[in-house]
Amino acid sequence: MKPNVKKEDAVERAEPLGSNSEIGRRLKQYYDELVTEEIPDRFADLLKQLEERETGDAARKGE
Numbered sequence: 001m002k003p004n005v006k007k008e009d010a011v012e013r014a015e016p017l018g019s020n021s022e023i024g025r026r027l028k029q030y031y032d033e034l035v036t037e038e039i040p041d042r043f044a045d046l047l048k049q050l051e052e053r054e055t056g057d058a059a060r061k062g063e
Contacts (some may be wrong), residue, residue, distance in 0.1 A: 039047075
């Protein structure tokens with residue numbers, strides 16, 4: 001004889017976060033898509049300028 005187990009109970013045991021599991025899956029999917037996007041050229045240029053400025057400041061302090 002099968003135990004009387006509701007489908008929701010089985011899902012709760014399989015996914016301890018219950019309904020929050022769907023939110024977690026969607027957030028992970030969004031994050032994965034975001035991480036794989038290319039950096040816009042303007043942003044990459046700004047990062048390069050910042051790195052050059054920091055390198056120049058460090059070199060001047062070491063003189």
